[in-house]
Amino acid sequence: MHTLYKALIMSSVISAQIAWALPPTPSIVQAEYVEASAGTPLKPKQKIGNLFQLNQKKPFILQRLTQRTYFFQRHDYSTTFYVGDKGVLLFDPLEERGENLLTAIRQVTPLPILAIVYSHAHYDHLGDTKIFTEAAKKAGIKLKIIASSATAEKLAHIQSELPKPTDIIPWPKGIFKFENLTVQLNGFKRAAHTDDHAVWLLAEEKVLHAADHMNPDQLPFWNFGGSENYLYYPENLKESYALDWTFINAGHGNVGSKDDYKFYFRFLTDLEKATKLAMKNTPWGTNIDPKKVNNHAAYMVAWRKVVSQKVTDSLRSDYGKYYGFEYSVPYNVDMVALSVSEYR
Numbered sequence: 001m002h003t004l005y006k007a008l009i010m011s012s013v014i015s016a017q018i019a020w021a022l023p024p025t026p027s028i029v030q031a032e033y034v035e036a037s038a039g040t041p042l043k044p045k046q047k048i049g050n051l052f053q054l055n056q057k058k059p060f061i062l063q064r065l066t067q068r069t070y071f072f073q074r075h076d077y078s079t080t081f082y083v084g085d086k087g088v089l090l091f092d093p094l095e096e097r098g099e100n101l102l103t104a105i106r107q108v109t110p111l112p113i114l115a116i117v118y119s120h121a122h123y124d125h126l127g128d129t130k131i132f133t134e135a136a137k138k139a140g141i142k143l144k145i146i147a148s149s150a151t152a153e154k155l156a157h158i159q160s161e162l163p164k165p166t167d168i169i170p171w172p173k174g175i176f177k178f179e180n181l182t183v184q185l186n187g188f189k190r191a192a193h194t195d196d197h198a199v200w201l202l203a204e205e206k207v208l209h210a211a212d213h214m215n216p217d218q219l220p221f222w223n224f225g226g227s228e229n230y231l232y233y234p235e236n237l238k239e240s241y242a243l244d245w246t247f248i249n250a251g252h253g254n255v256g257s258k259d260d261y262k263f264y265f266r267f268l269t270d271l272e273k274a275t276k277l278a279m280k281n282t283p284w285g286t287n288i289d290p291k292k293v294n295n296h297a298a299y300m301v302a303w304r305k306v307v308s309q310k311v312t313d314s315l316r317s318d319y320g321k322y323y324g325f326e327y328s329v330p331y332n333v334d335m336v337a338l339s340v341s342e343y344r
């Protein structure tokens, strides 16, 4: 074989290996990483090791959080289930992950799934509900679907194809019992993510199910996890931080603790400060040649792009090593900039 050709093949093999073998990003909270276990509950400071790689390679990750509560994750989406004496309470039957979720539940209990909770109306978290309603129908089980009144009304309003909730919890605060467990709805009256966004506390387990609220062990995902606004984001975090829990399952990211929130509060403070500074130092019309544009949208787009780039550059030395920095931060700056300029 031609030597140059060989060298090219070798270099592509090596770069493929390097790409695959990129080291995991460091923990934002100096977590103690352990191997995922469906049998051994986590200790408060522990997290699942090599989570990104596991999501790439394994059909799913199942982690026991407490005696009765489990964290399930597949392809970077997670949910929670609770095993009672007579049946299982399942949160968010994740889109395209229902079969794996069922397999994971069957790994730890043969008990029937008796109730599902819709955390909020986003389809990507609820899309496989039908797998569970159909399985229950076949088994002759009356499956409850629990949702807040805000979520139930929103699903009705958009004429969602999802199975309708059967049990409605009054918005924004309410509780229901599943066997001996108290589940507390904490809806955000002014919400960042969606207008029906809520976190659900499994009170005696001290586990918070908070889909799309944050990203434990990672920087906030793109647009703060697909939030509709930034304005209420910090105050929503403060509200859920004050609840009594040890572990958070936030729908994405690792298992979280209150240390993740402390990092977030620090990061958001730095992000807002840097954004305000960059906005102040970036005159309207930067990177625009007035002779080459015929619309004012061009000014807006150019200005936001410059601000976003400046902030991302200024945060890189402190935060650049963390999960998703280059991909999420520019978009998150853009949301913060819009929020702090519109609301003063």
Ligand SMILES: [Zn+2]
Residues within 6 Å of the ligand: 120, 122, 125, 193, 194, 211, 212, 226
């Ligand atoms: Zn969502």
